[in-house]
Amino acid sequence: MLDKRHVPVVLALILIVIVVSGCSQQKASVDKAAVTIPAGEKDPAIWGKAYPLQYESLMKTAEGGQGKSKYKGSDPIDKLSEYPFQLVLLDGWGFGVEFNEPRGHVLMLKDQLKIDPSRRKAGGVCLSCKTPYAPELKNQMGLNYFKEPYDVVHAKIPAKHSELGLSCIDCHDEKTMELKISRWSLNDALKSMGKDPTTLTHQEKRSLVCAQCHVTYSIKKDKDMKSVDLFYPWAKSKWGNITVEDIEAVIKSDPANYEWKNNVTGMKLGHIRHPEFELYSNGSTHWSAGVACADCHMPYERVGSSKISSHHVQSPLKTDMKACTQCHNQSPEWLRDRVIYIQDRTNNLMTRAGNAAAQAAKAIELANKTPNIDQNLLAQAKQLYEKAYYRVGFISAENSMGFHNPEEALRVLGDGLYYAEQSEKKSREALLKAGFTPPEKFDLELAKYNKRGTKGLTLKPELVKESTFDGEK
Ligand code: HEC
Ligand code: HEC
Ligand code: HEC
Ligand code: HEC
Numbered sequence: 001m002l003d004k005r006h007v008p009v010v011l012a013l014i015l016i017v018i019v020v021s022g023c024s025q026q027k028a029s030v031d032k033a034a035v036t037i038p039a040g041e042k043d044p045a046i047w048g049k050a051y052p053l054q055y056e057s058l059m060k061t062a063e064g065g066q067g068k069s070k071y072k073g074s075d076p077i078d079k080l081s082e083y084p085f086q087l088v089l090l091d092g093w094g095f096g097v098e099f100n101e102p103r104g105h106v107l108m109l110k111d112q113l114k115i116d117p118s119r120r121k122a123g124g125v126c127l128s129c130k131t132p133y134a135p136e137l138k139n140q141m142g143l144n145y146f147k148e149p150y151d152v153v154h155a156k157i158p159a160k161h162s163e164l165g166l167s168c169i170d171c172h173d174e175k176t177m178e179l180k181i182s183r184w185s186l187n188d189a190l191k192s193m194g195k196d197p198t199t200l201t202h203q204e205k206r207s208l209v210c211a212q213c214h215v216t217y218s219i220k221k222d223k224d225m226k227s228v229d230l231f232y233p234w235a236k237s238k239w240g241n242i243t244v245e246d247i248e249a250v251i252k253s254d255p256a257n258y259e260w261k262n263n264v265t266g267m268k269l270g271h272i273r274h275p276e277f278e279l280y281s282n283g284s285t286h287w288s289a290g291v292a293c294a295d296c297h298m299p300y301e302r303v304g305s306s307k308i309s310s311h312h313v314q315s316p317l318k319t320d321m322k323a324c325t326q327c328h329n330q331s332p333e334w335l336r337d338r339v340i341y342i343q344d345r346t347n348n349l350m351t352r353a354g355n356a357a358a359q360a361a362k363a364i365e366l367a368n369k370t371p372n373i374d375q376n377l378l379a380q381a382k383q384l385y386e387k388a389y390y391r392v393g394f395i396s397a398e399n400s401m402g403f404h405n406p407e408e409a410l411r412v413l414g415d416g417l418y419y420a421e422q423s424e425k426k427s428r429e430a431l432l433k434a435g436f437t438p439p440e441k442f443d444l445e446l447a448k449y450n451k452r453g454t455k456g457l458t459l460k461p462e463l464v465k466e467s468t469f470d471g472e473k
Pocket of ligand 4: 324
């Protein structure tokens with residue numbers, strides 16, 4: 001199984017040789033030498049003159065559809081109605097107003113411009129993973145890049161590219177075509193955990209180009225809650241072992257990392273976003289076997305007589321597990337079943353832990369309002385809630401529904417469930433001590449938190465009750 005892994009690499013090398021020597025039959029590769037990509041060129045269409053196959057492939061990321069994916073796919077499905085407990089957990093800022101499943105790369109900036117404006121409130125900093133102009137804007141504007149309102153910084157992008165999403169220059173060097181890290185924030189983060197960003201192997205870069213954006217990040221705030229920095233909270237971690245505990249410790253190390261206030265609990269909190277790289281690289285079976293993000297999301301594909309790395313980055317379930325069968329001898333059906341098996345279990349525990357955290361939040365809300373409450377017990381309930389919040393957030397924001405690292409996903413969720421239940425217990429104890437008998441189960445009052453009203457959020461009440469293991473979403 002393992003030696004098959006090298007076949008595509010060898011084929012790619014052969015392809016590069018053919019491309020460079022200019023003797024390919026493909027219209028794609030002939031004029032490569034004739035087209036020089038200008039330094040700093042952001043327009044993928046210009047790169048596409050030299051590499052039309054990769055360009056056309058990238059443009060396909062505009063396509064929607066769920067294909068054979070059960071939980072993911074490429075439509076902007078509303079996560080708040082999929083997981084209504086999030087309405088309680090996220091009440092108080094943009095995520096609680098609109099929060100969608102991700103879709104294709106060329107749509108990233110368009111989608112950000114379309115989303116509820118409360119999601120862009122942090123300012124220019126929000127553009128960091130949405131436009132190839134971000135590194136340049138940050139260099140030009142310095143602190144103001146983070147601080148200034150989103151619209152002000154967005155207006156500095158040339159009009160013709162005001163909706164341009166991911167581009168070649170985000171991952172490639174325009175002269176050598178080598179993979180390249182373009183985001184300062186990833187270089188800083190690697191250094192913060194003692195990994196030298198100048199000596200990365202090619203296979204590491206096949207994951208790290210993705211880790212520029214598919215990671216959690218924190219936005220530091222000044223005393224007026226204006227954004228002043230963007231960083232990945234890895235300073236207490238080691239390469240290959242970034243844990244939710246280490247991330248939590250970094251967030252807690254500085255009050256400036258507390259980005260928002262939850263209305264239900266009245267607590268200031270940090271936040272964990274899409275930690276695909278962190279979950280995956282934390283000792284998963286595939287990571288330990290040396291498999292990169294690009295192996296599963298950019299498999300080799302034949303276009304005419306050429307073979308390219310698919311730049312139509314998407315769920316491997318949508319291409320009938322072709323990425324997996326580069327290495328695995330099993331049938332696509334068997335492989336898909338394994339993915340769904342893992343995902344159903346993750347989804348089950350995530351829904352349980354999420355609902356438990358929402359119960360804990362409502363218990364704190366009530367305790368906050370109750371006179372003569374034991375402040376010590378309430379403080380303990382809040383500390384436990386914060387732990388639960390980061391753990392539920394870690395796995396619910398991660399985009400593989402556990403597949404990237406099944407064991408670790410279940411461990412984190414198990415801890416999240418435990419902390420949520422302990423938190424609720426402390427609040428109940430405090431309420432009883434203050435002479436108030438809390439209800440057996442708190443009403444989550446979901447309708448109250450649905451801020452979009454007519455924008456079409458439909459709650460699925462069956463998800464609110466504890467999910468039993470029957471797999472259905
Ligand atoms: C998200 C990062 C990313 C973006 C954006 C991206 N590429 Fe790539 N590209 C890769 C990776 C990863 C490989 C595989 C490199 C390897 O293993 O040698 C690759 C490979 C290539 C290759 C080598 C041949 C092949 O297909 O493997 C070419 C040429 C190429 N890309 C051109 C482009 C062009 C042109 C664009 C823009 C239209 C682009 N790429 C955008 C990540 C990216
Ligand atoms: C510059 C930031 C950036 C880089 C680099 C990047 N991504 Fe993404 N990716 C995003 C954003 C943002 C979205 C969501 C876009 C949306 O929903 O509009 C996304 C979406 C996706 C999706 C979902 C696609 C779908 O159809 O639902 C996958 C899969 C993905 N990225 C994988 C990767 C992989 C693998 C790499 C590296 C080869 C990578 N990304 C590099 C920012 C990035
Ligand atoms: C061993 C194969 C494999 C590797 C390696 C891998 N992924 Fe995935 N990834 C998957 C599968 C399977 C899914 C679940 C897709 C689904 O449910 O449709 C997924 C889902 C995703 C999604 C959500 C896709 C969607 O449709 O919304 C993103 C984003 C993503 N992966 C990014 C990454 C990044 C970044 C890396 C590297 C840090 C990575 N993946 C490594 C197999 C892999
Ligand atoms: C680049 C090669 C490669 C790719 C691509 C790849 N795998 Fe694997 N996979 C491995 C290796 C190596 C192992 C380790 C076990 C072994 O050697 O059998 C493994 C193990 C597994 C296991 C067993 C996990 C465990 O914890 O024991 C499953 C399930 C699996 N892969 C599914 C998939 C699926 C689904 C995809 C596509 C989304 C995929 N793999 C893509 C190389 C790969």
